[in-house]
Amino acid sequence: KFLKPGVIHHTIFDRIARETRKFQLTLAFVDQRPSQIDEEVYSQIANTFVMHMIDDKDIKRVVQTLPDSKKWRNVISGLQKRHCFVRGDAVAVPSIIEVLDYKDEVTLRNKLGIGITLSETLKKIEKSDVTKLEDD
16 A cells, blocks of 8 residues: 555655645545554545444544544444545535435435426425525
């Protein structure tokens, strides 16, 4: 692995990870073991997308900068299929999102509101509990 401590410093990824923000660049990578990523490289990550994890070291690495990390550890270890924990600059607060199934076109179109007329959309809004959207 090229992101492991001791290895990363001998690759171009070390410099890229440390200096991308200077050049307004974004580095994206996928790794199943965040606990094995070099500490300096991990500290440069602006956003994290996490699927279900069970390894305690990996979960600890993901939640180490979050307030109430114990709560988030339980959330991550309990993530269901097609759900993702997101934290970082891309979201205002750490969140759980549902990953849509792009193979099931009918459900996808319904969830995205594709092909629904304006009147159908307004009826759905009328039936929904809009009080959840009101400020306290």
